[in-house]
Amino acid sequence: MRIDIITVLPELLKSPFEASILKRAIEANLVEVHFHNLRDYTTDNYKTIDDYQFGGGAGMVMLVEPIDKCITKLKAEREYDDIIYMTPDGETLKQGLANTLSLSENIIILCGHYKGVDQRVRDLFITKEISIGDYVLSGGELGAAVLCDSIIRLIPGVLGNETSALTDSFQDNLLAPPIYTRPREYKGLKVPEILFSGNFPEIEKWRENQAFEHTKERRPDLLED
DSSP states (O other), rough: EEEEEEOHHHHHGGGGGHHHHHHHHHHHHHHHEEEEEEGGGSTTTTTEEEOOOOTSSSSEOOOOHHHHHHHHHHHHHOSSSSEEEEEEEEEEEHHHHHHHTOSSSSSEEEEOBOOOOOOHHHHTTSSEEESSSSSSSSSSSHHHHHHHHHHHHHHHHSSTTTGGGGGSSSTTTOOOOOOOOOOSEEEEEEEEEGSSSSSHHHHHHHHHHHHHHHEEEEEEEEHOO
């Protein structure tokens, strides 16, 4: 997979990809992540990427031309499965969407800033608009990092255990069940005996029941889906 991220703050984005699972995935050539500074596609000496909005109102708007030049250049080099715009009014990122995007070969992620991008960017280029939650950040970079993490960890070979991602919360519209490790007892709290039984079908049944009860208590809305 190749991910091209268009941003005005590449230095803000790079650090998550220089550590942990994301770094290992890149070093293992399981994914390529490239950062494109939008100011490199401007034409004036000030490297302007925004302007006042027509009709008045507070806040600046990202110009269409630099974004057009960057996306057009990338599309001339390869085909893309999706061109994604990170925006608060986009589709909320959920596990199913991450699963789908993890099967892509090439994607572009555009990070918004200020009041957002000129609407013509969305009309001409964007195929998916994604939000990581019902709140507003100062830019799309942190959202892009979250999106990339949710996608990359699903690529075969990235996690040490191939089945680990399949048992994450939300994969079956359920939260994960309780998990335990050593010691067997701590401050009077004991690990459930079923986990030491060696009866793996019964252990899986227990985990499924626990996941259901956990979801029913904390996120009943998931059961409605």
